[in-house]
Amino acid sequence: MKLRAASASLALVMILAGCNSNDSGSVVSPTPTPASTPTPGVSITSALLPASGETAAYKDTLLKLTFNGPPVATGSGQIRVYKSDGTLVDTIDTTGGVTVAGGETQTALGNGNTEIDKIGGGVSTLTQYRFTYYRPIRISGNTATIKLHDNVLAYDTSYYVQIDQSVFNGPIAGFNSFPGISGTTGWTFKTKAAPTSTTAVTVDDDGAADFRSVQGALNYMMTVGCASCGAGNTAAKTITIKNGTYDEQLFLRNVNNLTINGESRAGTVVQNNNWEAFNPGVGGSRATPNTTLTNIGGNTALGNRLTLGGGRAVLLIEGGDQIKVNNFTMQNTHVKDATQNSQAEVIYYNSANLNGSRFIGTDMNFIGTQDTLQMKGWVWIYNSLIAGDVDFIWGYPFAMAIENSELRTVADPSAPTSGGYIFQARSAKGYPGFVVLGGSLTYANGVPSGSTYLARSGGVNQAGGYCTTMQVLGASASNATQYCDNLAFIGVKMDSHVAAAGWWINPIPNLLPSATEGWRESGSLTPTGTALSMTGRNTTYGSSTANLTGLNTRAKVFAQWNGNVGWTPAP
Template sequence: MSAAALFPVNGAVAAQPDTMLQITFNAPPTLGTTGKISVFNATTNVLVDSIDISGAPTKTTNETYGTGGTGFSETDTEVDALAAGVTTLSGSARNVYYTPVTISGNTATIHLHDGKLSPGTRYYVTVDSTVFSGTQGSFSSFSSATAPAWTFTTGPLPTLTVSNTVPANAPSGTTGSVSVTVDASGNGNFNTVQGALDWLMQNCNTGISGAACTSSSVIKTITVDKGAYNELLFVRNMNNLTITGSTSSAADTTVSANNFESYNPGSGGSNTAAGTSNTTEGAVTRRALGGGRSVFLMEGSDLLTLRNFTLQNSHVKQSSYNNQAETLYFNNTKTNGGRFVASHMQFLSAQDTIQTKGWAYFYDDYIAGDVDFLWGNAYAAMFDHSELHTVYDVTAPTTGGYVIQARAYTGYVNTSTSAFIQTPGFVVSNSTLTADSNVPAGSTFLARAGGAEINCTLPAAASAQGSGCDDVAYVDTQIGAHISAGGWLGAAEGASGTELDVSPSTGQTEMAGWREWGSMNSTGGTLSLSGRDTTVGTDTVALTGGTAALDLTNPSVVFAGWNNGAGWTPTP
């Protein structure tokens, strides 16, 4: 490298086996369009991982995503299989496209493919001269294990120790704990959140014979140090797992990625091999690998808790894309499991921010989005003392979207008594609905119908589990001026087809249909509901207070139907 060239400040680092490599230059670098970054075992000279920033390996036959306004470039794109090296998953992995190189200021971060490095091993990195460039000169490359060389040594894996010390906010019934830390600077057990998840899934997943930490009575805690972590996440078959930021401020720690339907099609799930079929999403024809569009995919897990950090899908909507872009997808519909808690969190996206199934409790959270930013197939999903914030939609500036699209279950049949247990769907309690200042007044709706409803009208469905049902309740909530006077998206507000499966004329109750009680304006005064569309919603069924049969501001009531009626009181 010439004296004027960009040069790395940190040429040798210690790192963890899940390494994201970082290289700092003396000026902001520019990422090129061709070239490779390769990692070799320094003892054997064997190639262990390689990143091709041209994106050449990712494209398959008949993909037509274009560039600019009609699609996106494949430069700086790779395919990864998250948790592919976790043997307890029997070959299941989350297969996704991802961005391997990101630049912030003078620092470039390189995300290697998941699970490629070994603990306690020395490596060297080669970087082609075309990978980075900048205004102060050309980057000449790292070319070998000899000078000028970029080398690092991975640290050891943590020792698995089950402690009898139980955190004060652990779920009820917790008897022991396992803890690991994540720190991007290399001072924790892992550099990435996924590295910590992989290690816990390898050692503490459900069904592992003889492991002391597999039981749901043992809490598994990942503490993430302050900073920014750009990565997609995946967890499967993990019970009583908590991921928490290291401080009480959610803004101190951010996990983020740019992911969306046209980029990684589908809600997402694990599979044993990447998908090969194409799907058309907006103006993009894309191979659906299977891992989906969320930042964090959660499968088959119970008592999963997120606390004190920000989870962000950084995708910016464009009219040529399908812009569904969840921060999380919690996928577990078990009636005796499937519990999720998020407290003191920030969830940031522009569309479909939260997709949840099962039994989900959100407390003191800030959730931002636009179209259907709370949705899913839940038995009960409660948003308690939280702020639900509508963001400005750059692709539809005159509309404010929809807060909820419920595709709820009406309940299920008790396996012991054969009695039907009814569940309430989506409940917003003691919360606030706010919006960006440029979201037009009256342009946003409390909910819209999901369509394809089955057996949603009770009591006719009391012998069969209804699904896709429009069960949404707002209780004692402050509602901003961005919400339409009609409230709900019915025919009067421009909806077409069947807007509601349980209307006032067919028996809305505390537990079923679109319902509202105790609504306030943005300053806490009584909100006039004279303009509400009562052909699809009701504000006459009491949901709390002395005249209510059930108090839907009480989490124990909302989740009373869990586990054949045993009930669940979530721990924030």
Template sequence: MKLAFLAVLALCTPAGAATPFPPNGATGVNPDTHLVLRFASPPTIGHAGRIRIYDAADDKLVDELDLGIPAGPTERAPGPYPPYLATPYDYGGPRRTNADTTPGTPSAPGVQPAAGHYQLTIIGGFTDGFHFHPVIVHGNAATIYPHHDLLRYGKSYYVRIDPGVLTVADGSFKGVNDWRFTTKARAPAADARRVTVAADGSGDFDTVQGALDWVPDRHAGRVTIFVKNGDYEEIVYARNKHDVTIQGESRDGVRIHYANNEVFNPHPPNVGTNELPGSFPSRRAAFALDHVHGMVLENLTIATTANGQAEGLLLNGERTIVKNVTIEGAGDALQTNGSAYFENLRLTGTGDTILGRGPAYFRHCEIASRGAFMWIRNTQANHGNVFDRCTFRATGGETVLARLPDNKGRNYPYAEAVLLDATLIGIAPEGWGPVDGDAAHVRFREFNSRAADGRPVDVSKRHPASRQLDKDRDADTIAHYRDPAWVLGGWTPHSP
């Protein structure tokens, strides 16, 4: 159902000073909507004042955003890195939301809430909560982010905004007293196999997160979430999902992004994250699929716009396919844990650009990195990263393909990275390293690496822990590495 666009009204200001979306009086609004005010000139976010959403039927306060509370930390917490959970993280139980649980409620025994008083919202059932920006301004538009999962279908709401929340240069914004809209009567059918996300409100959902939240944790068959071209500034986090395809209308036309990183959404003060299976989940990625299987991402762009340890995409699951996708991140731009297949990926990062436990297979991918391309952490139980006809481009001077330094007293003696017919641009002569500790079982291997002009790369100065595969002597090994199923534990990836 499309929005019924009624007359667009200026809100508590001279005519035309603030144009709202959804329009004042709109019906058929998706409950996951953001609230947007568009001005004639750029607004400035204030440091005080509140945004309140009320149920029009009984004037009950449904949601409140306090601009006096900062969005999240801006500096890394001091102190040594904490230990991991003593027992594996439990993904069971009902999916909690802001409607029934206080954000910041620990999701594992003994986990301390994050220090400080910041904005918090539960996303995707992660009750510890995510720090977030309640208002984001780009150009002349101010976008308001209500807490997730509080608005309901078949309800009418009105919004009030204190004057101090936003200011404009001419002083014309005096707040909002009566911005009204009505949500759709009902959600898509529970057995629907395809739903649409559209940032302009014309789909079944306005946000990718809203669509993922709608998908039951247990369902029959595959569900496709089709995302129309548009800009989606949101943290996406989903857990316990299976057999879901998130398909963009076009790779460059769909952009899902957020300024998230380890500083803004850090690990708990007393628990480390993501090092081993069963570790406490990380909240620092722009887009994370956690404890999932059979997921497909295709034809879209995912990005974090923050620096530091900041994944664009973080995967923790099995049998994930990522195809025709662009990922933009900083350190650890792509973290991949569990069997995953990447095809026609464009990946950009600042260092340790691919992190994780694997196994991961990359085919026809383009990877750009300012620092080392990889820090592989697979164990003896599975393969690491294998690249078939991929391009590696250094963007900050010569760098190495992978490094294996000591990591707080630990190392990864079975780390594996294999390049087949790779194109290498700006790679240091040693190619690999440093490699600390016992390198007897490390598998850093190359076959037929070429420069951008197609000529063979000079590998005479390669790190001694690495090895060049020979076309004849290692023919069987090369054939194995060309087979995704051999690398991915017997799984042959096919796009559904």
């Protein structure tokens, strides 16, 4: 969505109301954009998906046009979707230009093909949503794919689509150049009815299923299975994602006891290119988008951008307990750029209380660069891969056990001589924080030997304050300025990329090591399973001799959950 200088106030109202879609149902179709005169007998309908006239299209369908050669998105013109009665439900403005009069000044990212989404919009149980920038048009080979704003279509409803002739260049269906799609009959479809099950749905990008997108399924579960929806609070719910690549920004709020299963660990890929400069901030839900301006530069000032509030992760989860992901790949595809802030999470689990807030990841690939996983609450990761380079496991958990997993450092193209830092722990006083049980620390090609550190501190010393006071029932460990450096490695294989000193001490951590807190390791091993030499290890701020038997099983790590009732997760 573009906020033009001449109509910034009106456009901002449109954002607050729902991001280009018409929620009142009163907007009537404008005069259609003229199209080029077609050759007799030639129709564009053969190049469209959903097929024109489709009567069982998906509520979360993507719009696809297949050209005779690679098309070009020109950065000019609009895409509009109407109900069959002429009510406008969505508009995508592909035109570049300045946004927010006197405000947004960045040009490094470009403003063309950029819209503001309200993820979760239209979900009846929500009062807060995820607001983010996204790219609505994607071109791969001869196919142009258009992603509408989230959840703007309804079940069992008829629609027609209009696309200005100026939006695309390229031959299509017998036309030498894209003729545009106008009128009320050029591209029509009807969506199918809602799923019948309220506890189990499937997602498939190209086959028979309940939804085409992961967010479509999440929106459904937030509607029928939210924490305030009676039986939906406790009923076990499952989303099954079939093999395919699902390129989406995702949001889940106030849903408990939900498992998301992939068809295969390598074949089911959920991904997005989202990062700090594109969507500034760690993220959170809001009733309306934030309009604060943030400079997008890292070491260089590259201009200002709206901090909408939805943040830089692929998946934002809030307020959920017993959320499980299993057997697929999640990836933030952003490639770091030294000229701008490239923090980019795969998951931000933003749920922190002492008697809920449980997250499980089993047989997963979590692949990113900086800040791959940002976690709170109580987290168990098992038999999985976590890849990244700088603080790629971090956050504010009461306890997070990473068991029988591979933590892989990848090369940082913006700092090729550095191997980065694996952890930045910001856990609550009196709780285990991060515990790595077995598994291995590995590295990808390009990571220099001896260049990776086990952890670094955030640098805000809370001695005499937060780090001397234990959290109490109902308290949150989510304050970004208050944290303790609690991290333990137990029986972990460490490869040659790990620095001899082990721990990065500039700035120094907030706690000195002991059996119950601080930076610690016990029984560290070489990749072949022999005892790892501790020669050169920092022994002031890190310990390799502390007794860690109180943390050497997942049951012990999570013993304090729910007032010492404890939690022992299982695959």
